[in-house]
Amino acid sequence: xxxxxxxxxxxxxxxxxxxxxxxxxxxxxxxxxxxxxxxxxxxxxxxxxxxxxxxxxxxxxxxxxxxxxxxxxxxxxxxxxxxxxxxxxxxxxxxxxxxxxxxxxxxxxxxxxxxxxxxxxxxxxxxxxxxxxxxxxxxxxxxxxxxxxxxxxxxxxxxxxxxxxxxxxxxxxxxxxxxxxxxxxxxxxxxxxxxxxxxxxxxxxxxxxxxxxxxxxxxxxxxxxxxxxxxxxxxxxxxxxxxxxxxxxxxxxxxxxxxxxxxxxxxxxxxxxxxxxxxxxxxxxxxxxxxxxxxxxxxxxxxxxxxxxxxxxxxxxxxxxxxxxxxxxxxxxxxxxxxxxxxxxxxxxxxxxxxxxxxxxxxxxxxxxxxxxxxxxxxxxxxxxxxxxxxxxxxxxxxxxxxxxxxxxxxxxxxxxxxxxxxxxxxxxxxxxxxxxxxxxxxxxxxxxxxxxxxxxxxxxxxxxxxxxxxxxxxxxxxxxxxxxxxxxxxxxxxxxxxxxxxxxxxxxxxxxxxxxxxxxxxxxxxxxxxxxxxxxxxxxxxxxxxxxxxxxxxxxxxxxxxxxxxxxxxxxxxxxxxxxxx
Amino acid sequence: xxxxxxxxxxxxxxxxxxxxxxxxxxxxxxxxxxxxxxxxxxxxxxxxxxxxxxxxxxxxxxxxxxxxxxxxxxxxxxxxxxxxxxxxxxxxxxxxxxxxxxxxxxxxxxxxxxxxxxxxxxxxxxxxxxxxxxxxxxxxxxxxxxxxxxxxxxxxxxxxxxxxxxxxxxxxxxxxxxxx
Numbered sequence: 046x047x048x049x050x051x052x053x054x055x056x057x058x059x060x061x062x063x064x065x066x067x068x069x070x071x072x073x074x075x076x077x078x079x080x081x082x083x084x085x086x087x088x089x090x091x092x093x094x095x096x097x098x099x100x101x102x103x104x105x106x107x108x109x110x111x112x113x114x115x116x117x118x119x120x121x122x123x124x125x126x127x128x129x130x131x132x133x134x135x136x137x138x139x140x141x142x143x144x145x146x147x148x149x150x151x152x153x154x155x156x157x158x159x160x161x162x163x164x165x166x167x168x169x170x171x172x173x174x175x176x177x178x179x180x181x182x183x184x185x186x187x188x189x190x191x192x193x194x195x196x197x198x199x200x201x202x203x204x205x206x207x208x209x210x211x212x213x214x215x216x217x218x219x220x221x222x223x224x225x226x227x228x229x230x231x232x233x234x235x236x237x238x239x240x241x242x243x244x245x246x247x248x249x250x251x252x253x254x255x256x257x258x259x260x261x262x263x264x265x266x267x268x269x270x271x272x273x274x275x276x277x278x279x280x281x282x283x284x285x286x287x288x289x290x291x292x293x294x295x296x297x298x299x300x301x302x303x304x305x306x307x308x309x310x311x312x313x314x315x316x317x318x319x320x321x322x323x324x325x326x327x328x329x330x331x332x333x334x335x336x337x338x339x340x341x342x343x344x345x346x347x348x349x350x351x352x353x354x355x356x357x358x359x360x361x362x363x364x365x366x367x368x369x370x371x372x373x374x375x376x377x378x379x380x381x382x383x384x385x386x387x388x389x390x391x392x393x394x395x396x397x398x399x400x401x402x403x404x405x406x407x408x409x410x411x412x413x414x415x416x417x418x419x420x421x422x423x424x425x426x427x428x429x430x431x432x433x434x435x436x437x438x439x440x441x442x443x444x445x446x447x448x449x450x451x452x453x454x455x456x457x458x459x460x461x462x463x464x465x466x467x468x469x470x471x472x473x474x475x476x477x478x479x480x481x482x483x484x485x486x487x488x489x490x491x492x493x494x495x496x497x498x499x500x501x502x503x504x505x506x507x508x509x510x511x512x513x514x515x516x517x518x519x520x521x522x523x524x525x526x527x528x529x530x531x532x533x534x535x536x537x538x539x540x541x542x543x544x545x546x547x548x549x550x551x552x553x554x555x556x557x558x559x560x561x562x563x564x565x566x567x568x569x570x571x572x573x574x575x576x577x578x579x580x581x582x583x584x585x586x587x588x589x590x591x592x593x594x595x596x597x598x599x600x601x602x603x604x605x606x607x608x609x610x611x612x613x614x615x616x617x618x619x620x621x622x623x624x625x626x627x628x
Numbered sequence: 629x630x631x632x633x634x635x636x637x638x639x640x641x642x643x644x645x646x647x648x649x650x651x652x653x654x655x656x657x658x659x660x661x662x663x664x665x666x667x668x669x670x671x672x673x674x675x676x677x678x679x680x681x682x683x684x685x686x687x688x689x690x691x692x693x694x695x696x697x698x699x700x701x702x703x704x705x706x707x708x709x710x711x712x713x714x715x716x717x718x719x720x721x722x723x724x725x726x727x728x729x730x731x732x733x734x735x736x737x738x739x740x741x742x743x744x745x746x747x748x749x750x751x752x753x754x755x756x757x758x759x760x761x762x763x764x765x766x767x768x769x770x771x772x773x774x775x776x777x778x779x780x781x782x783x784x785x786x787x788x789x790x791x792x793x794x795x796x797x798x799x800x801x802x803x804x805x806x807x808x
Binding site: 161162165166169170173190194195222223224225348349350352353354357 | 654655658659662663666670701704705708709711712713714715716717
């Protein structure tokens with residue numbers, strides 16, 4: 046069997062159904078094998094960066110591993126942003142890259158790049174296959190590495206002569222890696238200690254991140270049972286949204302820089318923080334030396350390097366979030382533990398006071414469309430449709446508003462670029478989601494600036510007749526950049542205005558999509574309804590208030606209890622020089 | 629918010645900087661050294677010394693000895709980050725896991741005549757350095773010992789006609805019967 050045939054065979058043996066890619070000289074033998082079979086469907090993107098984001102959307106909405114196939118040189122370098130995105134957000138991706146023949150490696154050959162060198166820091170692991178007899182082992186090992194432990198992207202660099210070479214293919218039965226063995230099982234003593242802390246806590250808080258989503262649907266189910274059995278409040282990171290229903294009375298909503306007031310105040314004042322699958326990232330913690338000063342912290346993470354990286358914790362548990370949740374739930378029930386009901390009741394009353402601040406208030410009487418209103422109406426319309434729905438986003442103000450104003454009830458329904466903050470993520474990610482869920486309603490909540498970064502993927506969406514809804518909150522600004530310029534740079538709007546925007550309706554029509562526009566609040570509902578009803582892809586150009594900013598906000602370098610609550614607060618807030626230096 | 633400080637200035641108190649010697653057992657495969665070195669440079673960790681060589685040809689294993697400095701939290705990070713590299717079998721912190729032996733080897737070339745030549749030989753004798761090459765106007769000494777001892781020897785050779793120094797960097801191993 047040739048190397049190229051082995052690659053396709055290994056993908057099929059791994060249960061892969063969809064590959065996102067773009068052909069080129071160094072991968073033609075693999076494309077030829079794809080041509081000869083029917084089990085694997087290839088989706089042709091319009092730029093390799095789009096292929097990785099599409100695979101990410103596919104992976105995040107299904108829990109499977111996303112697969113990418115690109116050529117050498119520029120094919121591989123275009124994939125780098127997506128690979129970094131997948132690494133930061135722990136998304137399992139296999140990226141197959143073509144390479145020049147082994148005898149030309151290092152010769153500055155046409156379309157040669159040092160792919161393993163370039164991708165070493167932005168992948169979980171990478172391989173350069175120099176012997177066809179290593180190929181089937183590498184293919185299967187790569188899938189194991191990508192999806193086990195803390196998931197991440199894995200690159201397999203395939204020189205063209207290896208694709209032509211003949212070798213033996215075998216699918217390993219059981220797989221045990223000689224050095225890579227992630228620890229998934231928590232220590233029983235640590236579980237007991239965690240349960241003791243929970244039973245004693247007076248102001249406890251669950252702090253839940255994307256690790257719970259990655260651990261699979263059972264982890265979210267066990268989380269729900271545990272949160273409900275304890276009656277504790279829960280907050281979720283941008284990546285964790287959906288692990289627990291955000292409209293549940295125990296949910297305090299998102300935490301962090303643009304998190305809800307009650308969430309951040311609870312983080313600051315809790316006496317027990319139960320962090321599961323969350324990594325104390327700087328967008329969550331704010332000022333480290335003022336972060337939750339009086340709490341004991343339990344930290345469950347499958348990656349030992351996440352523990353004590355930013356914040357010192359009291360009880361580290363290096364294990365799979367799902368296994369840990371299942372054992373915590375079992376222990377809580379079998380030991381028949383009871384919470385300190387009086388203290389918890391008091392804690393809820395404190396939280397209710399914070400909730401009364403109504404931190405997500407905005408002007409509902411405005412004659413101009415407020416982005417918040419557009420999202421609330423979108424949420425209502427998605428629910429009313431009765432269909433299963435998925436939301437992707439780009440990066441910026443619209444992303445934070447979506448996180449604040451949409452509701453997340455199930456895991457794997459919310460795809461957003463968290464760690465890397467990649468503008469242009471949402472449209473290709475939606476492509477991957479819609480491929481995996483052809484009958485579902487898939488909406489990319491977008492900003493006009495982010496959308497332009499990967500708008501070439503409209504063509505992909507047209508080709509495969511994917512009925513994606515592109516919901517552009519169009520304020521004609523790089524809104525988040527403008528917001529920071531207002532906050533930190535005296536409102537000197539250096540290069541943040543999105544000039545020369547296309548006519549989005551004509552753009553939609555040019556690709557065979559439907560184009561809709563909403564100019565005032567009265568049109569919103571009908572435009573959204575129409576967007577959902579249309580059988581095919583739609584651009585909805587929602588002309589929102591150009592001046593609206595995203596609040597509440599913890600400014601850089603500030604603590605959780607120093608939130609800015611609205612535009613008037615922003616004018617009076619002074620950000621320190623140290624804070625200004627942060628991103 | 630005048631008291632706000634950067635999140636990168638992670639602690640208000642100043643943690644002591646410690647020097648740790650780590651032994652890392654890895655698969656001897658292409659790119660492994662770049663993986664380890666890239667991890668240190670990419671995350672801003674210090675490398676004071678790094679040595680690597682194959683130690684078990686049959687099993688395809690290499691041992692990396694790395695001497696690094698940082699706060700206890702950084703040292704802990706370095707160990708976890710090394711541990712999660714796929715081809716890494718084991719990471720041992722020799723400094724915190726009990727007594728260990730550290731050695732470094734240097735080849736030191738000295739050129740000179742007359743009294744300088746005699747003095748160089750005499751100093752080499754005191755340091756138990758061996759002459760491994762000799763011409764009428766030069767010596768190459770081989771010296772083994774702690775890094776401090778090698779430093780001291782090189783310092784003494786400077787006025788005697790020091791030409792070249794090649795050092796291996798630190799290798800280290802735990803005392804006692806246990807191994808990686």
